[in-house]
Amino acid sequence: MKTVRVGLLGFGNVGSGTYDTLKMNMGKIERETGVTFSIDKALVRDPSKPRRSEAPAAIFTCDAYDIIGNPDIDIVCELLGGIEPSTKYMLDAMKSGQHVVSANKAAIAANYPELTKTAKDNNVEFRIEASVCGGIPVLSCLTSVLGANDFSEIMGICNGTTNYILTQMTDFDLEYADVLKVAQEKGFAEADPTADVEGLDVANKLSILIALAFGKYVHPKDIPTTGITAITKDDIAAATARKCKIKLIGKATKHDDGSLEYSVEPVELPAAHPLAGVSNEFNAVFLTGNAVDDLMFYGKGAGPLPTGSAVAGDVLEIGKAIAKCEACDK
């Protein structure tokens, strides 16, 4: 059986979730793909730090270039977050002929054209399912089985922290600041929640969704973005009185002349809209194609294992393609 060798740049929540997903399901994966996958190396800052995954200490390295450019590593998974050095790491891996999987929405949204062009020029795969809505397989569908559609609209609830805050404000008639405080205590919101509550995280994800659904690149800083910090208990009560729910929505619409309109902002959705029922930490993407009509994908947009499912799914797809190509060559 072909062994595909994987290196992880980062072994935090997403890295360990990817490791655990592959480890716990390897028997099934081998049976169904005919390929085995080995995580040979993982980049960490401190190899001695206790971790949630029981990974052997021997795989840890503090040098990214033990993984990038290493001819024994077929697939590099970039799971660090932040724009740099992540982008440079991905480009260097591609240039050395390694396939790249990334969960890093900020780096991908900031540098999408260069990353996709470099992957193409070097004839390597670049898969990014985990970068938008964690475990929800919307990106893969956009670029594969939904490819026969021309899309007119895409709308997403793509940030679990803000959806949790808005849901709690709605269900328990609370003010924003009070819910945020509890969310931070419970670990549902970061100590510095700016990227989430100001909509910047959603703008990164919308940039990626626009690129895949409409084939156009829009830098996240060019997406008009309003977060949820100004939403009050009274706003929500008024929406509820109108049988609506307020959701933070990343939205892009293609007009008949081909031009795109896009924004990230709180939107009042009628209660009957499929996105209105998406509560708490759940995410969903609702899209409209000229053949498939309305479609919605719903699931967990974050967490070690849901995000690990997406990274591991991309690794599997690349592994199957590697095995198939080698069979072709024989």
Add this chain to the structure above:
Amino acid sequence: MKTVRVGLLGFGNVGSGTYDTLKMNMGKIERETGVTFSIDKALVRDPSKPRRSEAPAAIFTCDAYDIIGNPDIDIVCELLGGIEPSTKYMLDAMKSGQHVVSANKAAIAANYPELTKTAKDNNVEFRIEASVCGGIPVLSCLTSVLGANDFSEIMGICNGTTNYILTQMTDFDLEYADVLKVAQEKGFAEADPTADVEGLDVANKLSILIALAFGKYVHPKDIPTTGITAITKDDIAAATARKCKIKLIGKATKHDDGSLEYSVEPVELPAAHPLAGVSNEFNAVFLTGNAVDDLMFYGKGAGPLPTGSAVAGDVLEIGKAIAKCEACDK
């Protein structure tokens, strides 16, 4: 640009929807896949019959074997319905080295082991996205990007006719027979609705979902199946009083010992369950994986274009693989 040649067995709703989907979006498809697709032949009973698609008369043939075994046709799309001669047509196409796409849940569910084995033995693709829930891309995800999961449960609202009837009974406090009559007049239910209302159509789809999610084949006749014909206005009122909705659910659960439990039957779902909000002609599949957690796919399960989207999506995936293999060979 590589041209991939396609033959359609059947040019009814699904065949013409596939034709229209590919025709209206070919510019986008060519740009994104680098491949062009030509529907060269379509099997019909009467070439002179007026049709909803404006296809040139020259593509019509009354002989299935103008398409099956024709060395100029790369992909055969079996869109006829019924178990035979559809199964024989698919097997013959595979044996002659043609890739097969099918929307035919009855034939696939009845003969899944033989069809998948024959595809494998002949090293051809066999893709069946359109056979379950029309445009909703759940099958492709199960066999690709969700492949790193071990699934514990799958539940689906997979039949638009029965979901429409149950929704109308619930929303307007009506009896089954009265809604069925209106649905038949509007074309939402067949003159002979047995396969839909007795749950047989859902059993076929559940058989396919079980095969892909759990890797085990269960013949649809071995799935305990109860339809919706015995559901009364009073049953629905009682469920509503309990804040529940009655839905026709195809469900399979994997127990800890690996054994499967499965059924098709009306189920009372709490109103907060994501499937409870799926109304009228919409379909949805809800599944639970040990990494991805809960996931739901929602969309249109029938209709020429949504089903055409799924058939065309499968055709595109095969076309891209053909082009890639040829590039490998050079």
